[in-house]
Amino acid sequence: MRRAHSVEQVRAAEKALMADLPEGALMQRAAAGLAYAIIDFLRERGRGGAYGSRVALLVGSGDNGGDALYAGAILARRGARVEAVLLSDRAHEGGVAALRAAGGTVASGGVSTGSTSGGTDVVVDGIVGIGGKPGLRAEAEAALAMFEGAPVVSVDTPSGVCVDTGEVDGSHVSADLTVTFGTYKPCHLLDPAASASGRVELVDIGLDLPAPSVESLEAEDVAALVPRPAPDGHKYTRGVVGLRVGSATYPGAALLAVSGANTGLAGMVRYVGTAAEWVKRHNPEVVGDGQAQAWVVGSGSADGANSALAFARASGVPLVIDADSLRALTGPLGVPAILTPHAGELAALIREDRADVEARPLHYARLAAKRYHAVVLLKGRRTTIASPDPATPVRVNTTGTSWLATAGSGDVLGGLIGSLLAAGLAPIDAASAGAWLHGAAATLASAGGPVTASGVASAIPAVIRSLPAVSPRSR
Numbered sequence: 001m002r003r004a005h006s007v008e009q010v011r012a013a014e015k016a017l018m019a020d021l022p023e024g025a026l027m028q029r030a031a032a033g034l035a036y037a038i039i040d041f042l043r044e045r046g047r048g049g050a051y052g053s054r055v056a057l058l059v060g061s062g063d064n065g066g067d068a069l070y071a072g073a074i075l076a077r078r079g080a081r082v083e084a085v086l087l088s089d090r091a092h093e094g095g096v097a098a099l100r101a102a103g104g105t106v107a108s109g110g111v112s113t114g115s116t117s118g119g120t121d122v123v124v125d126g127i128v129g130i131g132g133k134p135g136l137r138a139e140a141e142a143a144l145a146m147f148e149g150a151p152v153v154s155v156d157t158p159s160g161v162c163v164d165t166g167e168v169d170g171s172h173v174s175a176d177l178t179v180t181f182g183t184y185k186p187c188h189l190l191d192p193a194a195s196a197s198g199r200v201e202l203v204d205i206g207l208d209l210p211a212p213s214v215e216s217l218e219a220e221d222v223a224a225l226v227p228r229p230a231p232d233g234h235k236y237t238r239g240v241v242g243l244r245v246g247s248a249t250y251p252g253a254a255l256l257a258v259s260g261a262n263t264g265l266a267g268m269v270r271y272v273g274t275a276a277e278w279v280k281r282h283n284p285e286v287v288g289d290g291q292a293q294a295w296v297v298g299s300g301s302a303d304g305a306n307s308a309l310a311f312a313r314a315s316g317v318p319l320v321i322d323a324d325s326l327r328a329l330t331g332p333l334g335v336p337a338i339l340t341p342h343a344g345e346l347a348a349l350i351r352e353d354r355a356d357v358e359a360r361p362l363h364y365a366r367l368a369a370k371r372y373h374a375v376v377l378l379k380g381r382r383t384t385i386a387s388p389d390p391a392t393p394v395r396v397n398t399t400g401t402s403w404l405a406t407a408g409s410g411d412v413l414g415g416l417i418g419s420l421l422a423a424g425l426a427p428i429d430a431a432s433a434g435a436w437l438h439g440a441a442a443t444l445a446s447a448g449g450p451v452t453a454s455g456v457a458s459a460i461p462a463v464i465r466s467l468p469a470v471s472p473r474s475r
Contacts, residue, residue, distance in 0.1 A: 001221050002398075003212035004184040006164050007130045013182065013207040024094065026205060027063065030181045031070030033203030037179045038075065038122060038153055045151065047121055051079030054116040056150070057099075058143050060127040061088035064155040067181075068126030069095025071155075076102035083107060083115040085146075087127060087139050110139040112146050120150040125173045127159035130185060135170030136160040144173065154178040157187055158196045164213070165362050166190025174198070182207035186214040189396040190362050191382040214362075215393045217436050223467035225433045227265060227423035238267030239422035242292030243415060244308040245299040245322075251275040253300020253323075256408040258283055259457035260415030260438075261296065265464075266422045273304075294318045296418035298325030299411040318421050321374075322414040332373035338421065338431045339372060340414055342379040362386075362394060375427040377417075379410060383435045387428045395432040399439030403446045408453030413438045416460065437463055 005013075018026050039050050047053045057072045059065040069092055072082040082104035084096070089108070096106055105115040127140050136144075136159060152175045157163050160172025166187045175198040180188060187193035188200045217225075229238055241261050246254025254275035262269045262283050269286045271279045279286055295312035298305055298321050305324030312319050318336040321329070326345050339349075343361075347354040350368055357364045361378050365386035369376040378384045383397040417434035421427065441459035445451045 002216040004186045004214040006213045013209050029205045030067045034179045035071040035074035050075045053080045053121040055080050055082045056120045057084040057124045059091050061090040062129030064129040065126040066092030066095040068124045069099050073098040073102040076104040110143045123147045123150045123152045125154040130163045134162045151176045156180050161187050161193035163187045166193040181205050212393050216396045222436045223470045235267030240268040240292045241266045241418045241422035242270040243296045244272045246273050246275040247302040248274050249302045250300030253411045256411035257299045257415040260412035261419045263460040266419040294422035296320040298322040320418045336427050337374040338427050340377045377431045385431045397435035401443045401446050403451045404442040412453050412457045
């Protein structure tokens with residue numbers, strides 16, 4: 001599990017740790033981790049490491065500026081040509097002295113001396129720390145422009161983003177690599193700031209942290225959640241998922257949603273709707289109307305969306321509500337539910353502007369979860385999954401490929417989540433594990449190229465087989 005903690009949580013943990021450490025020890029830990037991450041980054045880019053590399057440090061007044069300076073000193077001692085461009089007259093004094101003692105150069109006023117002229121191999125963004133506000137000041141923008149085109153390593157977070165929400169407002173750094181300390185921060189997982197973070201590497205500095213505010217499942221977590229048949233299990237104990245999806249206008253939506261549900265995770269799949277004959281022709285094991293442990297409604301339902309939702313709601317079992325049936329919502333449903341809108345659908349549901357939803361996915365996913373008392377899975381590059389319980393960490397899905405932006409992929413996802421819900425997973429787990437499996441299946445089926453929704457559904461069993469083994473005690 002990748003766990004991300006808020007600024008307040010990190011500050012409290014750092015304060016507690018520093019009380020037990022010699023002065024400056026925590027910064028030295030962070031700086032050492034940063035320096036060695038930069039060395040590895042330079043090697044990846046064919047520079048062979050620190051020796052002979054040209055490194056520019058953009059240094060603000062915060063502690064991450066101090067981290068950058070001490071890391072620069074380590075690099076300078078290893079043969080790098082290091083220049084610090086100070087963007088504040090309150091730069092960390094000890095860090096400046098250490099860099100100069102190691103042979104680095106220091107330029108003040110936000111203007112380079114040219115000591116790394118001839119091309120900079122890496123720019124280290126130590127402009128603003130986790131306490132900074134979104135956006136960059138003019139002098140920071142000008143300093144970045146001096147090194148335009150050079151790869152960037154950000155210290156802790158990309159400067160200029162909102163750390164706790166992942167929002168961006170104004171100019172910000174776009175990093176190739178972000179080296180963060182102690183824990184991930186929400187901006188590393190949540191878009192749009194996650195897009196600015198590049199690859200994120202975590203340096204352990206010994207923080208003792210509480211439950212996170214945001215988290216992201218990894219393969220081991222999904223393996224522990226995926227339902228596996230008991231030795232004495234049968235099709236009914238494994239769960240029955242029902243689908244009322246599709247219409248005469250969109251019969252393909254029914255087939256795709258069923259294909260997502262019919263991956264072997266539930267013991268039985270039922271389908272009720274106008275596409276029944278076509279569904280059963282392609283999936284002979286799918287049966288008709290009857291009781292189910294969870295229902296999926298809305299995908300391609302067109303004019304039947306309202307009646308599909310009313311039918312499923314009356315059953316009293318957990319629901320997955322997608323697409324057309326989202327428009328029928330007026331408030332809490334009274335049963336456990338997972339809503340699966342994309343940004344446009346969520347914007348219509350809560351009467352907000354789509355661009356605002358895309359800019360603030362964490363905020364609006366939480367708002368909708370509270371308003372409808374349901375788990376909300378807001379689809380996107382980084383799908384955001386919020387529980388109506390504010391104490392439950394928001395989950396962000398990091399699997400997938402841009403090729404997944406294809407017609408019908410959301411129908412497959414709805415069916416897949418429904419099967420996990422019918423098999424007994426809690427709504428937050430069904431939604432987040434389903435999103436992870438869906439993204440991983442898209443990556444597998446894509447193999448770096450185009451993929452169709454049908455291909456995603458076909459790849460789901462292979463992804464499940466590839467999950468790491470889980471001991472019975474950990475399940």
